[in-house]
Amino acid sequence: MLTQVVTYAPEDPVHDAAIEDINKEAFGPGRFARAAYRIREGGPHDRALSFVALNGEHVVASVRLTPIHIGTTSALLLGPLAVRPAWKNQGIGAALMRTSMEAARVAGHHLVILVGDEPYYAPFGFRQIPRHLIEMPAPVEPTRFLACELKPRALEDVQGRVRHHAASSQD
Numbered sequence: 001m002l003t004q005v006v007t008y009a010p011e012d013p014v015h016d017a018a019i020e021d022i023n024k025e026a027f028g029p030g031r032f033a034r035a036a037y038r039i040r041e042g043g044p045h046d047r048a049l050s051f052v053a054l055n056g057e058h059v060v061a062s063v064r065l066t067p068i069h070i071g072t073t074s075a076l077l078l079g080p081l082a083v084r085p086a087w088k089n090q091g092i093g094a095a096l097m098r099t100s101m102e103a104a105r106v107a108g109h110h111l112v113i114l115v116g117d118e119p120y121y122a123p124f125g126f127r128q129i130p131r132h133l134i135e136m137p138a139p140v141e142p143t144r145f146l147a148c149e150l151k152p153r154a155l156e157d158v159q160g161r162v163r164h165h166a167a168s169s170q171d
Contacts, residue, residue, distance in 0.1 A: 004055075006092055008099055011050040011062065018059035019052070019082075026082035035138035036079055036115050040066050042164025049076065049103045053083070053092045060087040063096040065104060065112070070134050071160020075111040076104055097124050101148065110154035113147045113162070115140050124148060133159040 011019070027034075045064040053061035061083035065076045078100065083093050101124055104112060114121065115136070118128060126146040136145070147155050 004090070006060065006087075006090075006095075007054050008051055008095060009054060011047050011052050011064070013047075015052050015059050015062070019062045019064075022059065022062060022082045022084055023080050025084065027080065034115070035136040035140050036077060038137045039068060039077055039162055039164050040064075043067075043166030046076070049100055049107065049109075051096050051099050051103075053087070053096060055087075060084045061092045061096055063093075063100045065100055067165035068113075068162055069160075069165055070111075070113070070158050070162050073111070073158045073160070074109075074165070075113060075158075076109055077162070078112050078114040079116070081116075094123075097121075101125070101150070105150045110151040111147060111149060111158065113145070115144050116146060117144065118146055121146055121148075125150075129155070135161045137162065 043066075045066040049065035051063055052059045063078065063081040065078055068075050068077045081093055081096060101112065113129065113134070114126065116126075118126065125148040127148075128143060129145045129147045131142055134145070149155050
């Protein structure tokens with residue numbers, strides 16, 4: 001039987017298989033067709049800004065931040081954020097969000113974007129992105145395309161296509 005004790009830690013390569021299982025369970029095979037996934041397959045996420053929730057050595061949830069460019073602006077793409085079903089509704093996802101966003105802020109990042117439900121992400125500072133300013137590599141429901149300014153006015157004058165940081169350096 002699992003105890004309900006959860007600790008939070010930076011993601012480590014040893015967590016990769018469990019994180020893949022959690023994402024498969026949460027998002028299914030359709031995750032590979034999503035716009036955010038297309039960006040993520042352009043290169044690695046930032047392990048220093050990505051975290052896991054652990055029950056002992058078992059990964060019960062994770063969140064990742066991936067370095068991106070929006071036009072010429074550096075930013076981060078948040079996601080996936082996923083929690084195993086038996087561990088949902090205990091504040092684990094929220095704790096991971098707070099941890100990753102604070103790590104991004106401390107590391108000097110100014111802007112984080114994601115595709116998700118505004119009612120869930122609004123308490124962390126996310127708001128809808130004004131239409132037609134930022135373009136994802138595949139269609140995204142405009143009401144689910146969100147940004148959080150870690151520095152005031154970080155979204156101002158940001159426009160262009162979103163691509164992985166590694167893909168940007170190849171341009």
